[in-house]
Amino acid sequence: MARKRQSATTRIEGKYKVADNQCWTWTAATGTQRQYPLIRGDGNEDGNGKPRYVYHLTWEAENGPIPTTPPPDGSRRWELHHTCFNRLCIRPDHVELLTQKQHRQKHRRTEPKFPLKHVPNAGILDFPGFMWHRMANGWAWSCVL
Numbered sequence: 173m174a175r176k177r178q179s180a181t182t183r184i185e186g187k188y189k190v191a192d193n194q195c196w197t198w199t200a201a202t203g204t205q206r207q208y209p210l211i212r213g214d215g216n217e218d219g220n221g222k223p224r225y226v227y228h229l230t231w232e233a234e235n236g237p238i239p240t241t242p243p244p245d246g247s248r249r250w251e252l253h254h255t256c257f258n259r260l261c262i263r264p265d266h267v268e269l270l271t272q273k274q275h276r277q278k279h280r281r282t283e284p285k286f287p288l289k290h291v292p293n294a295g296i297l298d299f300p301g302f303m304w305h306r307m308a309n310g311w312a313w314s315c316v317l
Contacts, residue, residue, distance in 0.1 A: 195261035227262045234264035247272035
């Protein structure tokens with residue numbers, strides 16, 4: 173007789189802790205791509221569910237499924253953005269639904285807000301933990317932690 177799997181939302185209980193900044197910080201397994209919280213299975217009774225990002229599950233439990241309809245601004249898809257910038261956070265109200273274009277815009281700045289050091293001949297500015305790139309329409313940063 174096949175063992176019935178618990179739903180994914182039941183299985184996340186006890187696998188996070190509440191941080192000082194009120195983030196629900198995931199303490200279990202993470203995916204290999206950018207180390208986001210990951211859980212195997214989506215609650216299907218056959219037990220063959222695909223791995224899912226935990227913050228997607230918690231957001232969907234609170235707000236319903238992520239839309240599959242094309243976004244109105246011409247983006248390719250809808251994405252979830254951590255408003256707290258903590259990729260291990262699974263708290264649904266720290267995650268917002270954005271179009272792909274809006275999500276990219278959230279990760280761009282019109283001008284750097286940190287003390288920066290110019291790297292000669294590279295066109296790149298750096299700050300510990302961040303790499304700044306000069307773009308045609310301003311600045312973009314990437315995390316190198």
